[in-house]
Amino acid sequence: MNYFVTGIDTDSGKTLASAILCEALEADYWKPVQAGLPRDNQTVKNLITNTTTEIYPETYLLKAPASPHASAKKEGITIQLNEFKLPSSKNKNLVIEGAGGCLVPLNDKDVVIDLVKIFDAQVVLVADLYLGSINHTLLTVEALQNRNIKVKGIIFNGESNPESERIILLKSGLKCILRIDQERHIHPGIVKQYAKTLIAHWND
């Protein structure tokens, strides 16, 4: 299965969630479009400890930490959907991380979640719990549902906010597949611990 990790915004915790998913499922990892440093695939590599996960190179590795369409434009290139070739993964599962939120432009026409259909993936949505995140999460869910994209579930990230979580799950009809606390330091031990929790309920 291919899982596409999107978030309600940039910096929502997609890379951390992707590392946890890779560790839990012994899945391979791919970030098709990277805009700016550090490279998320390097972060994932540093956070996982299983020896099965393979990490594939980006299709577009862009310098500017900006929207991919803008970052590409700066380098005089246009991101083309037909350039994306799904890695031929030996593993059963592949985790694909988007860039920013789901309607972030790749070019003047296509947006990040257009990749979900091409890769025949299920979405894992990462929602961090800042004030304003209820609206951002429900807008994201609406955008996914309008495109008939299957969502495996939501990963809540950051300091717990039970009322926000309750209303998001009620209104979206989605389930929470993991809660990640606000951690003081992100390291492989933390990732392993969340991976165990995630896998214990993966097929619920």
Ligand SMILES: Nc1ncnc2c1ncn2[C@@H]1O[C@H](COP(=O)(O)OP(=O)(O)OP(=O)(O)O)[C@@H](O)[C@H]1O
């Ligand atoms: N639960 C958490 N506890 C502590 N730090 C966190 C937590 N979640 C994310 N972070 C930190 O916040 C920053 C942003 O997280 P992350 O890189 O996973 O976001 P992202 O959604 O992948 O961003 P991008 O759109 O750039 O890919 C990172 O430095 C990460 O280590």
Ligand SMILES: C[C@H](N)[C@H](N)CCCCCC(=O)O
């Ligand atoms: C640079 C950043 N870390 C991500 N790679 C790209 C975020 C794009 C956000 C675009 C936007 O929604 O305004």
Ligand SMILES: [Mg+2]
């Ligand atoms: Mg990331």
